[in-house]
Structures are given as structure tokens and as C-alpha cells.
Amino acid sequence: MEASFPYLLLPSVWASRNRARRRQRGDLIRGVMFGGVGLIVCAALFQGAYWLTAQLESYEDLGDYLLRLGLSWLFLTFLSFLAFSGVVTALSTFFLSEDLRVLLAAPLPVRRLFHARFVRTVAQASWMVVIFLAPVLMGVGRARCAGAGFYAVAVLTTIPFAVIPVAAGTLVTLLLVNTFPARRARDILMLMGLLFAASLVVLLRFIRPEQLMKVESLPDLTDFFATLQSPITPMLPSFWAGETLFASLRGGVDWLHFAALWTTAFAAVVVVRMANERWYFTGYSRAQESPKARFTQLRQLEAVVRWLPLSTVRRQLLIKDLKIFLRDVSQWSQLLLLMALVLVYLYNFRVLDLERIPYMSGVVKNVYAFVNLGMAGFVMATVAVRFVFPAVSSEGAAFWIIRTSPVSLRDFLWSKFWTGLVPVLALTEVLTIAGNEFLGVDPFIKMMAALAIVFMSFALVGLAIGLGARYPRFNADPTQVAGSYGGVAFMIQAVLFVIVMIVLLGWPASIYLFQRARRVPLTASQQILMTGCFASAAAISIATWLTSMRSGVRALRAMAD
Amino acid sequence: MSIAIHDLVKTYGQFTAVNGVSLDVQPGEIHGFLGPNGAGKTTTLRMIAGLLKPTAGRIVVNGHDLANDPESAKASLGFIPDRPYIYEKLTGGEFLRFHGGLFGMNGGGENPIGDRVREMLELFELGRWENELVESFSHGMKQRLVMSAAFLHRPRAVVVDEPMVGLDPRGARLIKDVFRKMSERGVAILMSTHTLEVAEEMCDRISIILKGRIIARGTVDELRALTAGDRPSAEGAEELTSVFLKLTGGSGLQEIDEIV
Numbered sequence: 156m157e158a159s160f161p162y163l164l165l166p167s168v169w170a171s172r173n174r175a176r177r178r179q180r181g182d183l184i185r186g187v188m189f190g191g192v193g194l195i196v197c198a199a200l201f202q203g204a205y206w207l208t209a210q211l212e213s214y215e216d217l218g219d220y221l222l223r224l225g226l227s228w229l230f231l232t233f234l235s236f237l238a239f240s241g242v243v244t245a246l247s248t249f250f251l252s253e254d255l256r257v258l259l260a261a262p263l264p265v266r267r268l269f270h271a272r273f274v275r276t277v278a279q280a281s282w283m284v285v286i287f288l289a290p291v292l293m294g295v296g297r298a299r300c301a302g303a304g305f306y307a308v309a310v311l312t313t314i315p316f317a318v319i320p321v322a323a324g325t326l327v328t329l330l331l332v333n334t335f336p337a338r339r340a341r342d343i344l345m346l347m348g349l350l351f352a353a354s355l356v357v358l359l360r361f362i363r364p365e366q367l368m369k370v371e372s373l374p375d376l377t378d379f380f381a382t383l384q385s386p387i388t389p390m391l392p393s394f395w396a397g398e399t400l401f402a403s404l405r406g407g408v409d410w411l412h413f414a415a416l417w418t419t420a421f422a423a424v425v426v427v428r429m430a431n432e433r434w435y436f437t438g439y440s441r442a443q444e445s446p447k448a449r450f451t452q453l454r455q456l457e458a459v460v461r462w463l464p465l466s467t468v469r470r471q472l473l474i475k476d477l478k479i480f481l482r483d484v485s486q487w488s489q490l491l492l493l494m495a496l497v498l499v500y501l502y503n504f505r506v507l508d509l510e511r512i513p514y515m516s517g518v519v520k521n522v523y524a525f526v527n528l529g530m531a532g533f534v535m536a537t538v539a540v541r542f543v544f545p546a547v548s549s550e551g552a553a554f555w556i557i558r559t560s561p562v563s564l565r566d567f568l569w570s571k572f573w574t575g576l577v578p579v580l581a582l583t584e585v586l587t588i589a590g591n592e593f594l595g596v597d598p599f600i601k602m603m604a605a606l607a608i609v610f611m612s613f614a615l616v617g618l619a620i621g622l623g624a625r626y627p628r629f630n631a632d633p634t635q636v637a638g639s640y641g642g643v644a645f646m647i648q649a650v651l652f653v654i655v656m657i658v659l660l661g662w663p664a665s666i667y668l669f670q671r672a673r674r675v676p677l678t679a680s681q682q683i684l685m686t687g688c689f690a691s692a693a694a695i696s697i698a699t700w701l702t703s704m705r706s707g708v709r710a711l712r713a714m715a716d
Numbered sequence: 717m718s719i720a721i722h723d724l725v726k727t728y729g730q731f732t733a734v735n736g737v738s739l740d741v742q743p744g745e746i747h748g749f750l751g752p753n754g755a756g757k758t759t760t761l762r763m764i765a766g767l768l769k770p771t772a773g774r775i776v777v778n779g780h781d782l783a784n785d786p787e788s789a790k791a792s793l794g795f796i797p798d799r800p801y802i803y804e805k806l807t808g809g810e811f812l813r814f815h816g817g818l819f820g821m822n823g824g825g826e827n828p829i830g831d832r833v834r835e836m837l838e839l840f841e842l843g844r845w846e847n848e849l850v851e852s853f854s855h856g857m858k859q860r861l862v863m864s865a866a867f868l869h870r871p872r873a874v875v876v877d878e879p880m881v882g883l884d885p886r887g888a889r890l891i892k893d894v895f896r897k898m899s900e901r902g903v904a905i906l907m908s909t910h911t912l913e914v915a916e917e918m919c920d921r922i923s924i925i926l927k928g929r930i931i932a933r934g935t936v937d938e939l940r941a942l943t944a945g946d947r948p949s950a951e952g953a954e955e956l957t958s959v960f961l962k963l964t965g966g967s968g969l970q971e972i973d974e975i976v
Contacts, residue, residue, distance in 0.1 A: 450805075450849055452807075452847070466822055466824050467817050467821070468817060468818055468820070469819060470817065471813070471814045471816075471817025472814075472818075473811075474819075475803065475806065475810075475814045478805065478806060478810065479803055479805040482805040482849075483805055485748055491777070514970075551801070552799075552801035553801045553802050553803050555765075555767060555795075555801065556802065556803075556815065556818070556865075557818070558765075558766060559765045559766055559767060559790060559793075559795040560790060560815070560819060561786075561787040561790040561791035561818070561820070561846070562787075562790070562818050562819035563787060589952050635887065646900060714768050715767065715768050715769035
């Protein structure tokens with residue numbers, strides 16, 4: 156009863172320890188892959204920060220000014236991220252977490268529970284920011300040859316800097332949950348977050364950051380930074396953190412802003428704690444109520460599907476899959492981000508100014524057509540691992556319904572295949588055809604790429620469905636399924652497949668283009684070679700598609716063992 | 717014979733969960749399947765439903781061998797699992813229409829599924845929830861929805877795993893009435909339960925399984941006679957409880973006083 160609040164964090168610590176101890180198939184490969192990518196990203200951030208800081212040093216006062224603004228801007232970006240992350244995390248840790256039923260039934264003082272949950276919220280909401288921030292600050296420190304004091308100040312600045320926005324986020328969540336049902340609030344937040352991310356992606360691309368790298372645009376750059384210096388900026392913790400670190404970089408200590416950070420952090424915790432003591436239980440109680448959920452009946456969808464030439468079983472499976480997907484905000488909202496990325500992708504090809512290379516533009520355009528094809532292949536693999544690979548796992552604990560019904564597992568899996576194929580094929584065909592159209596590539600390459608996408612879609616969707624059936628995770632959400640051993644295995648195989656396809660298509664296409672540029676007809680042996688390469692690409696695609704589907708059906712049947 | 721299983725065996729590595737179980741359920745019979753936790757009840761029922769593959773033995777459902785002709789066997793069988801996991805993002809009506817579709821029931825024409833769906837929802841007192849998402853259903857409502865799905869396609873045999881878990885007294889009464897009516901119409905029901913008064917009240921015959929083997933079978937009276945000789949029973953369910961405990965090796969009740 157008198158346990159202190161860190162005691163309440165023990166279950167999370169033990170669970171993490173048990174997860175770390177647990178050995179599962181694919182741990183090594185997953186660790187190497189994710190660890191490797193993480194290291195590369197951290198190294199790039201470190202190197203980027205180091206290079207930029209070293210460059211700015213040569214501008215003397217202007218360099219210092221830009222560095223100071225840069226730090227403030229960096230913290231401002233993280234501030235908004237932390238506040239939003241705090242809202243979402245607090246919703247889960249304070250209101251939706253399953254273990255709250257046990258904790259709230261125990262004779263625990265509200266304050267102790269708040270402290271434990273708040274520490275957890277801060278940790279969960281800010282770990283990603285810390286991981287990104289650490290290499291950046293290390294790069295800046297190294298470039299300025301900062302001493303150990305700078306790194307100590309960095310740590311002591313980051314803690315209150317993370318606490319303040321997360322406390323604000325927690326307060327917002329408390330108010331939200333007292334206004335809306337918790338699950339509805341989560342859906343609204345998820346949608347808002349993804350819309351925010353999607354618009355950010357589009358906005359960042361449309362301001363064309365590559366322009367900022369040009370020397371002649373340097374005045375614009377300073378203007379750009381200067382606009383961030385609005386009158387309210389000095390009131391924000393991001394400004395205080397930036398100033399504290401900048402002072403530390405120059406060997407001094409900015410006690411004013413350092414104290415502002417810590418006192419505000421303490422004050423924020425005290426205010427949120429008071430609000431929590433006043434409104435938490437009411438909010439939690441509301442979160443337990445499950446009023447009739449609002450949703451769309453999607454009757455038009457049923458009407459459309461009825462027109463498709465499908466058997467009753469396949470029609471019902473399709474309707475079920477589509478309705479479940481479209482009614483789950485956490486599922487369909489990710490499509491918004493995908494659409495933003497597609498827009499950026501096409502925009503890149505639109506603004507690609509290849510005409511600047513007078514003699515080579517024709518060759519470069521056709522080379523870019525293969526870059527486009529490869530990129531479309533990778534987009535296809537990414538979309539497939541997120542949306543198609545979890546198709547079998549998404550049946551979840553309700554899979555018994557399919558397995559006890561008179562539907563063959565083969566029919567079931569093929570239904571999943573067709574449901575996944577149509578959107579993946581449509582998306583990547585649009586990307587490829589539109590990209591090649593913007594580039595103005597040779598008609599032969601255009602046609603070949605469009606046809607290649609058809610074969611690649613069949614192969615990769617088949618591979619995703621087959622591996623998804625071989626390595627299902629019925630108790631995980633689709634994002635976790637995509638990151639599981641099977642998901643990683645799929646990505647590796649998919650990337651290899653795309654590379655093989657690019658080689659098999661690119662080589663004969665280059666022969667064709669080369670001969671055409673020289674205005675020499677193709678020889679018989681070249682024609683045979685080209686046909687052989689294209690036939691091999693088609694055969695590999697068909698073999699990947701069919702063998703994956705067969706092995707998926709076998710794996711589903713073996714589940715009964 | 718609606719459900720017939722012969723020498724059914726299921727092993728997991730060295731562990732034998734079901735060891736040579738044979739039983740049959742006649743049309744119109746309600747057959748109780750009792751046993752302590754971990755005795756092999758759910759494993760046996762899951763094998764009959766086609767969720768698990770037997771290591772050895774044969775399962776015949778309404779004349780269809782489950783191993784050779786699984787689709788015909790499943791088409792004539794209804795299965796009600798112990799935990800009602802269903803698609804949370806479908807409405808009650810949509811779930812039933814989907815389930816009917818899996819059993820080949822069309823949306824209209826000769827096989828009007830809409831009427832049948834409403835009929836089943838009314839029968840299980842879920843009519844006003846037809847257009848509500850399953851995620852807003854209580855456990856008992858989900859259980860009743862799964863039952864309405866199991867009876868939707870008019871199966872000739874039904875396998876039920878713990879039907880009364882999570883049901884309120886009204887729901888339990890309803891389920892008992894539905895099962896009785898179905899059995900009167902010739903539906904064979906094989907039901908596992910821990911509620912011995914339900915078994916006594918409803919079952920024509922009972923099989924008791926322990927450590928993967930059937931150790932006793934018969935009507936309630938025949939089982940009583942097995943343990944109490946020809947002493948007449950007077951205390952109903954309690955008597956069946958002691959029969960069950962005697963057959964399955966006692967309960968260690970004597971230790972409770974010491975612990976409490």
C-alpha cells in the first residue's frame with residue numbers, strides 16, 4: 156500500500172527485461188537490419204550536424220547567429236512533436252492501458268499513480284526525440300570542440316525540455332477525455348496526427364529545400380530563419396533550450412534560461428498533477444463507457460461489390476475485409492500519409508529539369524525511367540509489407556470463423572490475394588506511367604515499365620500474402636505484424652526481387668536504346684538475348700507469385716497440426 | 717449418426733492431450749462432455765470443428781469424413797467456441813450475413829439470407845443490435861451472436877464449448893431453450909461444460925473425460941449408479957458434482973479449511 160511510485164514502474168521494467176530475454180526466430184536478422192538502419196541514420200545526423208556547424212563557423216558572427224537560430228528551430232520542431240506525442244501517449248498510459256484496472260482497484264493514492272504514469276508517458280513520448288537529438292548535439296559539440304560540460308548541460312536541458320510539452324499534452328488529454336469518449340478521442344487524434352504529418356511532407360517538398368543549398372539563395376535562408384523569430388518565440392521552452400546550449404557551446408552558462416526550463420517543468424508537473432487529482436477519475440470513468448460507436452454503414456460499397464463477378468464466399472470475404480479496413484481509423488488514415496508521399500514522388504519527377512543537360516538528356520531520361528521503375532518496386536514492397544502482408548494476421552482471434560466454415564483455405568488465401576493486388580497494382584501503375592510521362596521517356600520503355608509493374612505486382616503481392624500466411628501474428632496489430640520476422644523476411648526478398656527485375660529489364664533495354672541512338676537495327680543475337688531476359692523476368696515473377704501462394708496455403712493447412 | 721469419432725488421438729510432442737477417444741452423438745441428442753481443466757475437452761471439440769488435425773483416429777460428421785471431405789462435413793456443422801472472438805468492426809447483421817455467405821447462403825433469390833439473419837437475431841434477442849458494431853457488444857451479447865451464427869445455416873449437428881460462460885440467467889435460460897428446441901428438431905448437440913447442473917438438466921447422455929481418455933459414459937442416472945451403487949439420488953446437481961469428483965479423482969477440498 157505504501158509502495159513508492161517507482162514501484163509502479165516495475166511491471167514495465169520487468170516486461171521490457173522479459174522481452175529482451177525472449178529469443179525468437181529472426182531476432183538476429185531483425186536486430187542487424189533495424190540496428191544497422193538506426194546506426195546509419197544516427198551517423199548521418201551526427202555527420203550532418205558536424206558539417207553544418209563547421210561550415211557556419213567560417214561565417215563568424217553570422218555563423219553564430221545562424222547556429223543559435225538553428226538550435227532554437229531544432230528544439231521548436233521537437234517541441235511540437237513532443238506535445239503531440241504527449242497527447243497520444245497520455246491517452247494510452249492514463250486512460251486506455253489494460254493494467255489500469257488492476258492499479259485503480261488497488262489502494263493507491265492518486266498522486267502516486269500520477270507520478271508513475273507521468274514518468275512512463277514522458278519516457279514513451281520522448282525516447283525518439285532523444286535518439287534523434289543526441290547525435291545532432293554530439294555533432295554540434297564536436298564541431299565546436301566543446302568540453303564535457305556541454306554534454307552535461309545537453310542532458311540537463313533535454314530532461315525539462317521533454318517534460319514541459321509532455322505535461323502540456325497530458326493536460327490536453329485530460330480535458331479531451333473529459334469531453335469525448337476516450338476511444339473516439341484516440342481516433343480523432345490519430346487522424347489529426349497523420350494529416351499533420353502528411354501536410355508536413357507535402358509542404359517540405361513544395362518549398363523545394365534543394366534551393367536552400369545554393370549559394371545565391373543564402374539571403375533567403377537567413378530571411379527564412381529570421382521569420383521564425385516571432386515575438387512569442389522567446390517565451391517557448393525551445394528558445395530557452397537553444398539559448399542554454401548555445402551559451403554552453405561558448406563555454407559559459409545561461410542560468411536564466413536554464414532556470415526557466417527547470418522551474419517551468421516543475422510548475423507544469425504540479426499543475427498537471429492538480430488537474431489530474433481533480434478530473435482524472437471522472438475521465439477514466441468516462442473512458443470505460445462504451446456508447447454506441449459512430450461509424451459508416453458503407454452500404455454503397457456492398458452495392459458495388461455485388462456487381463462484381465464473384466462467388467458468394469469471395470464476395471462476402473471482400474466486403475468483410477473492406478469494411479473492417481475502412482472502419483478502422485488506425486488503418487485507413489495511414490493511406491493519407493501514403494498519398495502525400497505519392498504526391499511528393501510525382502512532384503519530384505515533375506520538377507526534374509533534365510533539359511539542362513543538352514546532349515545527355517535523352518539517355519538520362521531513360522535511365523531515370525529505370526530509377527522510376529525501381530522506386531515503384533520499392534514503394535510496392537513497402538505498401539505490400541504494411542497493408543498486404545498482415546492480411547492473414549488481421550483475421551486475428553476471429554480466424555476460427557474461416558477455419559470452421561466450409562471454405563477451403565486456398566479460396567480464402569486467393570481472396571486475400573485479389574483484394575491486395577488491385578490497389579497495389581493501380582497505385583504503382585499510376586506512379587510509373589505518370590512518372591515516365593513527366594520524364595518524357597521512350598515509348599518502348601514506357602510500355603515495358605507498365606508491363607513490368609503488372610508482373611511485379613503479382614509477384615510481390617503473392618509473396619506478401621504467402622509469407623504473411625507462413626508467419627502470421629494473430630495477436631498483433633498490423634504495424635507490429637509488418638515489423639515481425641516474416642515482415643523483415645518479406646522486405647529482404649522483395650528488395651532482391653526488385654533488383655533482379657531491374658537488372659533483367661535494364662540490360663536488354665539499354666541494348667535497344669543504344670542501338671537506336673546509333674540508328675543501327677538490333678542483330679538476331681541481340682533480339683534473342685532481349686527476349687531471353689524479358690522471358691526470364693516474367694518467369695521469375697510468375698514463379699515467385701505461384702510458389703509463394705502455394706506455400707502460404709500449405710502453411711495455413713499445417714496450422715491444424 | 718450425426719457426430720461419430722473413433723479412436724481419436726492428439727499429441728503435442730511427448731504430451732498426449734487426447735488418447736483414443738471414441739464417442740457418437742445421435743440426431744436429436746444433447747451429449748454432455750465433462751472433465752476437469754486440461755482433460756482434453758476443448759482439444760477434442762476443436763478437432764471435430766476442423767480447427768485441429770488429429771494425430772490419429774477418424775471423425776465423421778453427418779456421414780462426411782472430416783479428413784477426406786472437410787467442406788461437406790463443416791457445411792452441416794455449427795461450432796460455438798468458448799471465447800466469442802469475432803470481427804469487431806462489423807455490425808451484428810453484417811457478421812451474420814458474412815457467416816451465411818461462408819456457408820453458401822446468398823443475399824437473395826432462393827436463399828434469402830436477410831430474413832434468416834433477422835430471424836436469428838430476434839431468436840437470440842439481438843434484433844435491435846443488428847446495425848451496431850460488434851465492438852460495442854457485451855461478452856454475453858457476443859456469445860449469443862456467435863450462437864446465432866452457428867445455427868444460421870440450419871446445421872444438423874452443433875459442437876459447443878462452454879456455452880454458459882459470461883451469460884446472465886436470462887441469457888442462459890434462452891440458450892437452454894434454444895438447444896432443447898433444436899434437439900427436438902433433430903439437431904445433434906455435443907456440449908462441453910463445467911456447469912454440472914446444466915449438464916444434468918439438459919443432456920441425454922454424458923461422457924466424462926480425464927487425462928485424454930473417456931472414463932465414464934451414460935445417462936445421469938447411469939453415472940450416479942456407477943459411483944453410488946444402487947443408492948437412490950436425492951440431491952440433484954450436488955449428487956452429480958460428487959459423482960464427477962469421485963470419477964475424476966477428488967478435489968482436495970479438505971485443504972481449504974487449513975488455508976482459509
